[in-house]
Amino acid sequence: MPELPEVECVVRGLRVRIMRxxxxxxxxxxPRIVLGSPLDLAENLPGSTFEDIRRRGKLIIMNLSxxxxxxxxxxxxxxxxxLPIDAPLEKHTxxxxxxxxxxxxxxxxxxxxxxxxxLVETPRLENHPQIAQLGPEPLEISAEAFVRRIGARRRQIKxxxxxxxxxxxxxxIYADEALYRAKIHPLRRASDVSTLKLKRLHRSIQEVxxxxxxxxxxxxxxxxxxxxxxxDFQGFLRVYERQGRPCGRCGRLIxxxxxxxxxxxxxxxxxxxxxxxx
DNA sequence: CTGCATGTTAGGTT
DNA sequence: CAACCTAACATGCA
Numbered sequence: 313m314p315e316l317p318e319v320e321c322v323v324r325g326l327r328v329r330i331m332r333x334x335x336x337x338x339x340x341x342x343p344r345i346v347l348g349s350p351l352d353l354a355e356n357l358p359g360s361t362f363e364d365i366r367r368r369g370k371l372i373i374m375n376l377s378x379x380x381x382x383x384x385x386x387x388x389x390x391x392x393x394x395l396p397i398d399a400p401l402e403k404h405t406x407x408x409x410x411x412x413x414x415x416x417x418x419x420x421x422x423x424x425x426x427x428x429x430x431l432v433e434t435p436r437l438e439n440h441p442q443i444a445q446l447g448p449e450p451l452e453i454s455a456e457a458f459v460r461r462i463g464a465r466r467r468q469i470k471x472x473x474x475x476x477x478x479x480x481x482x483x484x485i486y487a488d489e490a491l492y493r494a495k496i497h498p499l500r501r502a503s504d505v506s507t508l509k510l511k512r513l514h515r516s517i518q519e520v521x522x523x524x525x526x527x528x529x530x531x532x533x534x535x536x537x538x539x540x541x542x543x544d545f546q547g548f549l550r551v552y553e554r555q556g557r558p559c560g561r562c563g564r565l566i567x568x569x570x571x572x573x574x575x576x577x578x579x580x581x582x583x584x585x586x587x588x589x590x
Numbered sequence: 591c592t593g594c595a596t597g598t599t600a601g602g603t604t
Numbered sequence: 605c606a607a608c609c610t611a612a613c614a615t616g617c618a
Contacts, residue, residue, distance in 0.1 A: 313597055344613095370598090388597045389614090424614045426598070467607060476599080484597065573609075575596080 314386040315370060316450065316481030317524035318535050318543065322392055323367045325538030326374070326418075329394040334361040334412045335376075342406035345422065347430035356380060356431060357409070369446045369480030373437070381437055383430045384420070389534040390427030393419045423534060446480040450517050453479070458514040462502050469505060469513075470498035471572035482517070485530055485552045488577045490516040492551045497583040498571045504586065523548065551577035 314322070338354045340346060346353050360376040367373065372384040372392075384392065397415050407420040407429060420429060432440060448457070462479070465472055472478050473487040482490070491498050493516035496509055505513070524530055529543030532553070536542060550560055555568035559579040569576050 315597095385598090387599085387613090422614095424596085426613055465606080471608085474598085 313388050313483055313485065313532065314390065314529075314535055315483035315486050316367075317486070317521055317545070318529035319367050319370050319372060319386065319481070320525050321529045321537055321543070322386070323365055323372060325394070326362075326365045326372075326392065329416070329538055330362050330411065330418060331365065332361060332363075333414075334359065335409050336412045337410040339408040339410070340406075341408070342425065345406050345420070345425060345428050347428050353407075353429070353431050357382070368443055369449070369476055370483070371442060371446075373443075375434060379434050381432050381434045383432060383440070383442065385428050385442070386422070387424075387426035387428070389423040391419075391421040391534070391536050392538060393421060393536065393540055394538045395419055395540075445477050447476060447478045448480065450479050450481055451521060453514075455511050455514045459507055459510040462513075463505065463507065463510050465502045467502055468498065468572060469496060469500050469502045470574070470576060472502050473517075474572075474574070481521075484574055484576075485532070485549070486517070486520055486524065488552050489520045489550060492577070492579060492583060493520060495582050495584075497585045498569075498576050498578060500586045551579065553577065 335357045338357045340354055360378050360380055362374055363377055364375040370385065374382040376382060394416055397417050402421060404423045405419050405421050406425070409418040411417055437443060462472065465478070470487055470491060473482050474484070490513060494509060494513040496505055496513055524545040527543060527545035527548065528537060528541065529535055530545040530549065531542035532546060551566050554566045555577060557566055558564065559566055559582060562579065562581045564579055564581040566577055566579055569578060
């Protein structure tokens with residue numbers, strides 16, 4: 313699933329491939345995935361050029377010429393693929409941006425159709441609910457600010473990490489991996505985690521995200537980069553989908569539990585469960 | 591066939 | 605408001 317590292321890798325790939333390139337034509341094959349905007353994609357995109365491509369949390373933001381911006385959220389199974397125009401049209405291809413020159417096009421694919429695209433006016437970006445509500449970037453926030461922000465909350469630590477308004481960009485994989493590295497049980501209340509452990513968590517989050525970015529992301533099933541390449545970080549996961557296998561630190565078997573309705577992977581020895589009732 | 595799991599977010603209730 | 609719960613989406617699998 314594309315979380316912060318995968319989205320970062322897609323953004324970097326897009327920059328290499330389509331910066332400064334202009335859109336000739338748009339084919340919308342599944343209109344449902346385009347969020348209802350006053351601006352119709354097919355009407356307004358042609359003629360625009362990609363001027364800046366960046367990421368905020370898991371959201372891809374493409375600034376275009378003529379005061380337009382294209383937002384893309386990959387959700388679970390979305391892919392942005394840069395392909396030759398004559399590449400066979402793969403199943404679940406829902407939108408195509410035909411680019412000028414080079415005989416390539418950018419295709420949006422999404423097996424489960426949970427992802428979306430939206431065209432907005434650039435000046436309205438900062439008020440866009442999807443962006444305005446996002447918490448701080450985990451790779452930019454200081455340890456002190458992180459400890460203050462997270463430690464002030466009484467929720468269970470894992471659902472809090474997944475809450476994009478608390479901190480932006482973490483999903484199920486990296487939340488589990490970071491908590492394991494910091495030796496914090498996912499059921500523990502954030503406000504019950506010591507300052508030392510919260511600082512450790514801040515470092516674990518930054519480490520695991522950076523390592524994953526350097527490995528071009530994690531491909532569990534669907535994730536692909538812009539050129540269709542898989543990530544490499546799945547080979548370095550320590551708990552995610554490793555239930556029944558020994559913990560690399562203590563040898564106890566990793567277990568899969570349910571936290572806030574989400575499948576969650578922990579080492580029962582390294583991550584001490586809170587006493588019931590807390 | 592049923593029913594569940596999946597990740598993320600929106601929307602609702604307590 | 606904070607915390608928590610559930611629905612929704614499409615698909616694949618037990």
